[in-house]
Amino acid sequence: MKFIDEATIKVYAGDGGNGVATFRREKYEPMGGPNGGDGGRGGSIYAVADRNINTLVDYRYTRTFRAQRGENGRGSDQYGAGGEDLILRVPVGTVISNKATEQVLIDLAEHGQQALLAKGGNGGLGNIHFKSSVNRSPRQCTKGEPGEEFELYFELKVLADVGLLGMPNAGKSTFIRSVSAAKPKVADYPFTTLHPNLGVVRVDTNRSFVIADIPGLIEGAAEGAGLGHQFLRHLARTRLLLHLVDIAPFDESVDPVKEARAIVEELRKYDESLYQKPRWLVLNKVDMLSDSAEVVAAFVRDYGWEGRVFAISALAGIGCKELTYAIMEHIESVRAGEHAQEDQDGLPAA
Template sequence: MFVDRVKIEVRAGRGGNGAVSFRREKYIPKGGPNGGDGGKGGDVIIEADEKVRTLVDLYNHPHQRAQNGESGQGSNKTGKSGKDLIIKVPLGTIVEDIDSSIILEDLTKNEQKITAVGGGQGGQGNFRFKSSIRRGPKFAQKGEPGEEKKLYLSLKIIADVGLVGYPNVGKSTLLSRISSAKPKIADYPFTTVNPNLGVVRVDETKSFIVADIPGLIEGAHQGIGLGDKFLKHIERTQIILHLIDGSTIKKEDPLHDFTVINKELSNFSEKLAQKFQIIAINKCDLSSAKENLNYLKEAFGEKGYKVYPISALTREGIDTLVYALSSLLDKLKLKEEEKVDQVLPEKEVVYKFTPRFIISKKENIYEVTGAEIERIVAMTDFNNEEATENFQKIIKKINLEKVLIKKGIQEGDQVKIKGMFFTFSNK
């Protein structure tokens, strides 16, 4: 099963809780706090792997969870951190945040990775809250929840050459002749229902990748036939190899198939229509194709294209075609390297100030948002009186109370932070 787009939900591990513990040693009747910190929650990492070809595993298992951190222990022992979850995806996978519609990463290189969601911090043990005033704190922090996101993973196959053409023109047979790929081959439309990749060896040091793109007929960009399902897979290619069945063309309109396919490419993406194209006329071992070859050479010559007559069945002209593709790829690579070597002007660096918190009023509720304050709320144990008192001290320290008063908050008004409601008191 070939799957090239999936929706997944990822959740990083929660941080472990800090420990509340005190020294209990012989001859030391009043030992101090020694509760250790909780371990960090595991991250969810998405990594490109050249050995992976499809997203089918994620299609079957869309909920991905990293390991939670372990709680701290006495004797200042820190809890074990949660294990990171590494999700392997094919090269060419685009990671998109569903809620914000932002592309987080385009994973085009082997072992390229992105941390999709970060694990929560471990809570601090009561040892951390010891001071000259608070000698024996009886509270610790809870572990911070891990981040959660809904993601789209979309695959766009990475290949040097995209092989296109009408059904049954011999694309799969050609791919099997020039590479070690073994696509299914039969004499009926839409034999190929998935893109096939093949590595073409030019010599001992040079090779390139060809992708056989199925389902291109008139109306494909609108979903007819196999539709536009696979058109996106040739967006990354540098060259389009257009294969035409030389035995079935109409002499009054020899470019009919070529024109129809190119129209579909253009309707799907203007960039596709602008890519370099090489024309190969297949089935030239048949007498009908040999008769039509002159018409095709003349018609394509007027359009500025050179025609490569081949027979995928007998391998006639295959080597010449492979060398032509390799040569053009080398030229395109040199042009890309020249672009990279050009010195670009330095970009102006803009520094953005991010406030510690933002206050907005909705009806009679003051909602406070911000990564720092939300983290503090999530890690505070409000069932513990000392932890609640410590939270109130932090609120005053970061000047949240003063800012609320300037915003007009009154005694008894409600304050909402990360889904929790507090009653404001200035006493």
């Protein structure tokens, strides 16, 4: 199935039914009086996060959604039936915005979370509401209110703890295959990854984290070059970025230090908050080097990197286990800090 992570749709809530002006006409009841019922409420449109849905492909080809209109009122004090609500199910992690104002309406980050997108119109009033001591036979009634209508923008940001960043063919897909059960496509040509892949890395019985692999970035990605810029949004929720670098490029003219700097610059141009996220340097393909320790030290020196650095071979599995345990410890410490902050925010004021 094609991965779709954005869509624009139009939603139309149901109009309210009209009220009616009718009068009771029965034998032996010449002065029966008004008995026109109200119109029914129009159906509303809701969005619900569903963990069983992975993409927004359902909203790429069906772009208009209308809720049911409320029924008109009838005589004999009969009210019209309300319109049925419409439920739009979306993947967990979907951000919904108003297309016209670009205002974010809701971030559906949890399974089962629900949001009202468009409210149905109220039904009109029948003439039974207008009778009084001075108006025994009212002929007025009101029409139903129109339902709300909006053009909405759906954007999916996958929920992952760790994001992989790097040039095409840096070994990101091989790494995620090595440490998780995910099986993204791997080949000896660039841009083999065409959409994000998620993998669950389990380091112990009850210890695991989710890792996201997106298409590789190239220089100029922030201006639209290549594929990766389209999927950088999926790194927004991550707690840690792994910058994978091919330390042993097949083409000797390629400078790994220059490529690493270009990737980080594209990240900064795209989103400053993404650039500020914790980021570790992972030097891949050390199995291709005879003097890996010396090459790694030279790269770190030339790159001017002062953060954490790991030398691995995703294909041979060298250093992968140590890296996953280090990631798990980092994720657990971040989660503990988040929970402590939530507990602190939830304490009653002194």
